[in-house]
């Protein structure tokens with residue numbers, strides 16, 4: 571049994587349990603995705619409690635599952651197709667020397683993140699990145715404290731100030747936004763306010779539980795001239811929401827035709843796009859953007875979930891934006907913008 575199997579056992583057991591045990595099982599199931607080591611080895615050494623979320627009760631339950639070789643149930647759609655950190659690391663080990671140059675989705679205190687622009691720069695540079703795109707939410711997403719045009723302009727000055735502290739050619743923050751897009755593909759920001767940004771991500775945050783085909787919604791978003799990257803396309807969330815349905819081949823073919831990118835939101839609970847859809851995106855020739863969707867310290871590293879998913883899906887490395895330099899990336903977005911103008 572690997573951590574993915576254990577995560578599913580914990581999640582399905584939580585559905586039968588109640589009260590504190592239910593919460594503990596559900597919490598451990600979510601944490602199992604980001605445990606840095608595979609479980610059976612730890613169990614043999616009696617170190618299960620060193621894992622985040624595992625106390626004496628769960629240690630007893632897990633030990634019994636391992637001893638009895640408990641069969642792992644097939645996960646429901648809300649939990650299917652997620653990579654665990656251990657799986658991610660083993661995929662990446664098969665591609666030595668491949669390192670992302672930056673992260674293309676992150677949030678600060680300007681919307682719903684917990685770090686300042688300056689703090690994020692420090693964290694990103696320390697992570698070894700050459701650039702970090704700051705993509706706070708736009709005004710339509712009130713629940714996440716989205717920015718209006720005036721706040722976006724002020725944030726831009728703050729980003730410029732921080733960038734001045736770094737040597738030319740060294741680390742830099744990219745000015746960006748995660749613009750909220752309506753189900754009919756319209757953004758919620760004045761196009762003039764977006765013109766000064768390096769990149770614009772557009773994401774859906776509403777009507778994410780519809781069961782009907784949403785192909786037209788995606789085609790409309792891709793046609794929006796202000797957007798270069800379609801953020802967390804499916805809108806899925808681990809153990810919560812399956813995300814939207816569409817004729818993905820058609821959506822990805824249109825993205826490729828327009829030269830726009832589709833994102834892998836690499837937050838472990840999202841992993842959106844997932845490997846299965848990335849395989850189709852790869853076949854259609856899509857460009858891929860990877861974002862950690864970090865909101866707090868310690869989350870930038872989630873980009874590795876995205877890189878592993880892209881590699882697992884066979885995406886050619888020259889189609890991964892984060893493997894390009896900041897200049898190439900900005901040039902790519904500028905060209906798209908000019909073409910749409």
Ligand SMILES: [Zn+2]
Pocket residue numbers: 748773775801802
């Ligand atoms: Zn979002």
